[in-house]
Amino acid sequence: MNQVLTTPRLTLRPLRRGDGVRLQALCGNWNVARMLAVVPHPYPDGLAETWIEEQTARWQSDAAYVFAITLAEELIGVIGIEREDDGPYDLGYWLGEAWWGQGYVSEAAARVIRFAFENLQIEKLTASYFADNPASGRIQKKCGFRVVRHGTLPCRARGEEVEAVFTELRPAS
Numbered sequence: 749m750n751q752v753l754t755t756p757r758l759t760l761r762p763l764r765r766g767d768g769v770r771l772q773a774l775c776g777n778w779n780v781a782r783m784l785a786v787v788p789h790p791y792p793d794g795l796a797e798t799w800i801e802e803q804t805a806r807w808q809s810d811a812a813y814v815f816a817i818t819l820a821e822e823l824i825g826v827i828g829i830e831r832e833d834d835g836p837y838d839l840g841y842w843l844g845e846a847w848w849g850q851g852y853v854s855e856a857a858a859r860v861i862r863f864a865f866e867n868l869q870i871e872k873l874t875a876s877y878f879a880d881n882p883a884s885g886r887i888q889k890k891c892g893f894r895v896v897r898h899g900t901l902p903c904r905a906r907g908e909e910v911e912a913v914f915t916e917l918r919p920a921s
């Protein structure tokens with residue numbers, strides 16, 4: 749639970765209760781929320797703190813490993829893997845809009861994938877992205893994910909089903 753991962757520019761650390769206000773401010777942005785499946789918009793007060801507490805519990809039961817993406821000790825986004833019951837771990841991430849386009853999520857994702865395969869010995873990761881989010885598709889492609897199917901996912905912020913691409917990644921043998 750004290751796991752900290754580093755990359756050339758970033759530190760990935762477990763979330764803390766005190767991250768709630770910042771998290772709400774950054775992913776309360778429509779441009780972030782509209783690309784995520786389960787984040788509501790507007791983002792209600794208190795939800796971030798509840799969600800952070802859940803992540804702490806889920807880390808302890810191996811259900812999720814979610815990290816704050818920090819740059820110079822400032823939280824700029826979130827990345828992690830989580831699973832339902834005995835299903836595969838699914839990679840998810842978002843970054844505050846002010847930091848887009850600088851390769852931060854590609855850098856963070858590569859590190860979390862290495863953590864999953866090397867430290868946790870996970871045999872397969874899944875991921876997905878909305879069809880209108882090519883930047884996320886590009887990140888997954890660069891990390892080696894392959895497209896396994898096209899379908900739809902409900903998007904809570906948009907309040908509708910959105911076309912989505914589903915991908916998976918196995919460790920290099």
Ligand SMILES: CC(C)(COP(=O)(O)OP(=O)(O)OC[C@H]1O[C@@H](n2cnc3c(N)ncnc32)[C@H](O)[C@@H]1OP(=O)(O)O)[C@@H](O)C(=O)NCCC(=O)NCCS
Nearest residue numbers: 780783841842843848849850851852853854877882883886
């Ligand atoms: C999508 C998101 C995670 C990207 O983060 P980021 O740190 O800006 O991404 P990176 O800079 O690491 O990489 C983005 C890649 O997509 C490419 N890209 C950006 N916009 C693109 C577009 N419109 N079409 C195609 N590729 C695009 C970039 O060129 C880059 O690829 P490159 O490294 O080969 O040049 C960020 O914009 C975000 O958090 N968006 C809102 C939430 C979200 O979409 N989360 C993911 C849900 S699946």
